Amino acid sequence: MFSKSTEYALRATIYIAQESSPEKKLSLNQIANAIDSPPSFTAKILQLLTKDNCVISSVRGPNGGFYITETAKQLPIRKVLEAMDEQDLFIKCILGLNNCSETKPCPMHYQYQPIKKQLIKLFESKTILQLADPSQPANFLVNNSL
Amino acid sequence: MFSKSTEYALRATIYIAQESSPEKKLSLNQIANAIDSPPSFTAKILQLLTKDNCVISSVRGPNGGFYITETAKQLPIRKVLEAMDEQDLFIKCILGLNNCSETKPCPMHYQYQPIKKQLIKLFESKTILQLADPSQPANFLVNNSL
DNA sequence: ATAATTAAGGACAAAAATACCTTTAATTGT
DNA sequence: ACAATTAAAGGTATTTTTGTCCTTAATTAT
Numbered sequence: 001m002f003s004k005s006t007e008y009a010l011r012a013t014i015y016i017a018q019e020s021s022p023e024k025k026l027s028l029n030q031i032a033n034a035i036d037s038p039p040s041f042t043a044k045i046l047q048l049l050t051k052d053n054c055v056i057s058s059v060r061g062p063n064g065g066f067y068i069t070e071t072a073k074q075l076p077i078r079k080v081l082e083a084m085d086e087q088d089l090f091i092k093c094i095l096g097l098n099n100c101s102e103t104k105p106c107p108m109h110y111q112y113q114p115i116k117k118q119l120i121k122l123f124e125s126k127t128i129l130q131l132a133d134p135s136q137p138a139n140f141l142v143n144n145s146l
Numbered sequence: 147m148f149s150k151s152t153e154y155a156l157r158a159t160i161y162i163a164q165e166s167s168p169e170k171k172l173s174l175n176q177i178a179n180a181i182d183s184p185p186s187f188t189a190k191i192l193q194l195l196t197k198d199n200c201v202i203s204s205v206r207g208p209n210g211g212f213y214i215t216e217t218a219k220q221l222p223i224r225k226v227l228e229a230m231d232e233q234d235l236f237i238k239c240i241l242g243l244n245n246c247s248e249t250k251p252c253p254m255h256y257q258y259q260p261i262k263k264q265l266i267k268l269f270e271s272k273t274i275l276q277l278a279d280p281s282q283p284a285n286f287l288v289n290n291s292l
Numbered sequence: 293a294t295a296a297t298t299a300a301g302g303a304c305a306a307a308a309a310t311a312c313c314t315t316t317a318a319t320t321g322t
Numbered sequence: 323a324c325a326a327t328t329a330a331a332g333g334t335a336t337t338t339t340t341g342t343c344c345t346t347a348a349t350t351a352t
Contacts, residue, residue, distance in 0.1 A: 001147055001235065004310065007242035014241075014253045027328070040312045047330065060329045061319025089147065095160075096153035107160045107277045111268055118261050131253045150340065173298070187341050193300065207349025208297045293352100300347070310337070317330070322323100 006086045009045050011035035013080050016056055016068050017132030025058075025065030048083050055079050055128075073129040081123060090120055152232045155191050157181035159226050162202055162214050163278030171204075171211030194229050201225050201274075219275040227269060236266055 002010070015034050020026045028046065032039040046066055049056040055075060058066045081087055093100035093112060100106040148156070161180050166172045174192065178185040192212055195202040201221060204212045227233055239246035239258060246252040 001238075001240055002242070004242065010254075011241050018253075025328095038311055041310060043329075044311090044331095050329090058329060059319070060317070060327085062321070062327045064319065064328050066329085092147075094147055095157050096148070096150065107164075107279070108156075111272060111277070115261060115264050115268065118264075122257055122261065126257060131257070133253065184341055186343070189299075190301095190341085196299085204299060205349075206297085206299045206347070208351070210298050210349065212299085295350100295352080297350080298348085300345100302345080303343085305342070306340080308337100308339070310335100312335070313333085315330100315332080318328085320325100320327080322325080 001089075002081075002086055003084075005041075005045055006081065006084045008035065008037045008042055009049060009080050009084045010077065011037070012042065012046060013049060013055060013068075013077070013128055014132050016066055017073055017128045020065075020067040022057075022067055022069065025063065025067045027065045031066060045084070049080070051083065055083055068128070073132070074127050076124050077126055077128055077131060078123040080128075089116075089123075147235075148227075148232055149230075151187075151191055152227065152230045154181065154183045154188055155195060155226050155230045156223065157183070158188065158192060159195060159201060159214070159223070159274055160278050162212055163219055163274045166211075166213040168203075168213055168215065171209065171213045173211045177212060191230070195226070197229065201229055214274070219278070220273050222270050223272055223274055223277060224269040226274075235262075235269075 012031055012035055015031060016026060019034075028039055028043055031037075031046070032042040035042075037045075046056060046058070050058045050066070055072055056066055056068055057072070058064070078090075081089070092098045093106050093116070094108050095106050097106050100109055102109075158177055158181055161177060162172060165180075174189055175185055177192070178188040181188075183191075192202060192204070196204045196212070201218055202212050202214055203218070204210070227235070238244045239252050239262070240254050241252050243252050246255055248255075
């Protein structure tokens, strides 16, 4: 569905929204550890998410780290996809065509269109806050079959 | 959603199902041209699809080429994903976790699960034949904004 | 048999994605 | 001011994906 980068970005954003606040910032290592991602690579991804403080905010120095504002929590999760430049989902069809439309449907158009609509609605309507429900257990680890 | 390889594989399979028969085989170049894919790369993908004559069949030599049997047309399009070894869709969740389940839901589980179900159903229940509806125009080209 | 045609298969190349490492900049506490 | 801490930024390395090319094998027609 998504690239690894985008998966990490979504996990990181949700985790930060669950655990952080402007008073309680999270370090790179805390985040990478929690979402089971390589720290150095995660640093790059967090850089993209903090660009213009759009989704995630950050401060350097002691007691610095990453956090999210209450305002940013109200953003739809589509913002994460935008920050990661992963928008094929919204543009292309399931066969990879970008000119597939109602008037020029590809052979899978009528099968996939309703699903695509739901995917778009999910990312457009659900906010970061709504996914970061602290009453739910986080469960981010990929291989915790312990 | 899918890798380029899988996109080409789906397009090729549907095109072959639309245009070919054991009596009317299609050459690599015909296929690559029709689905707007690089010929040499498409050759590799067709090799995977013809493995064990599972989805696509082929014969070498003059008047040879690729075609699909009536039997193979009855296969669900999931077979194409299997041949391309692209099955993350069926296993992983939208955050890339493979241990996300009803008992251990990830933060997006309840939002994504119904959509995932529909995707699986689409690939499990729709046959190649059903997508290769010859009454529909093919429209495979990516950039035919003419 | 031979030549022509077409897919199969292997080696290789380019590009993109993923991951790491080192230096720099900002912030804080002493 | 200085040292410690932490993210930002840049470069580099590795892996995977995508794509090309060339030789081999199979089939057909002559």
